[in-house]
Amino acid sequence: MSDENTSPAGAGAPDGPEPDELIYAVEDAIATITLNRPQVRNAFTLTMIDRWADALRTAEADPQVRVVVVTGAGGAFCSGIDLAVLSGIEPTPIARRRMLTEGVHKVARAALDLSKPLIAAISGVAVGAGLDMALMCDMRFAARSARLSEGYIRIGLVPGDGGTYLLPRLVGPAKALELLLSGDTVDGVEAERIGLVNRVHDDEALLAETYAFARRLAGMSPISSAMIKKAVYQSQHLDLRTNLDLIASHMAIVQSTEDYAEARAAFGERRAPTFVNR
Known part of the structure; x- marks a missing residue:
């Protein structure tokens, strides 16, 4: 399935047992949160959301951690929420609301509480809620071939994880509305040009460049x-x-x-x- 056809809400659940869907590691004063469902472009589940929020709180509480990096395994950042999660929610307004406020939004609140620099390293797709998760970070570094989209409108939804708040503050209201109302996709180069990401790097250099910058920040007071x-x-x-x-x-x-x-x-x-x- 092409990037243009990737659902902004996410992908279907894979067959077979799940590996560890989120990996947390600390090295050189940098905590790394790796989204680890590459078979569905790192679409997240609600258990993964709990792990993600817990990882941010763990990093905040650890005096050895100075910087946090969020990235995805397998050449993608995040394709949003797994569609199987949406299918499993009771079809009532209150249940759907609670899925966000008591589930997905945990990551946003944990990111707000993080006093340490938070950097997203974006390769492949960052779509819908996946892009919203990157927008919650303090900085975003992207691969040239990355594909970023607030594509909720393509399936009749509204941005559910802070996109209407965060995106206009980065690119301005007019450009944000263009992206939100069209569902258009931009690559890493265009994302840097409009201020959606801080820096763009060759695909193979993205992580090395991200960690080089993170180490600089980790060396500051x-x-x-x-x-x-x-x-x-x-x-x-x-x-x-x-x-x-x-x-x-x-x-x-x-x-x-x-x-x-x-x-x-x-x-x-x-x-x-x-x-x-x-």
């Missing part, structure tokens, strides 16, 4: 990183005067930390700093 991330998101809803007042408090706190003293010393001594998150 975790306290400063968390405060910068929070200030950026909070400031989208604040006036400048309030933002300046907020930053004055952040600056006073940061300058009282051991990590600030270490950063200053390392800068003066021209060496890499060793941060202790205090």
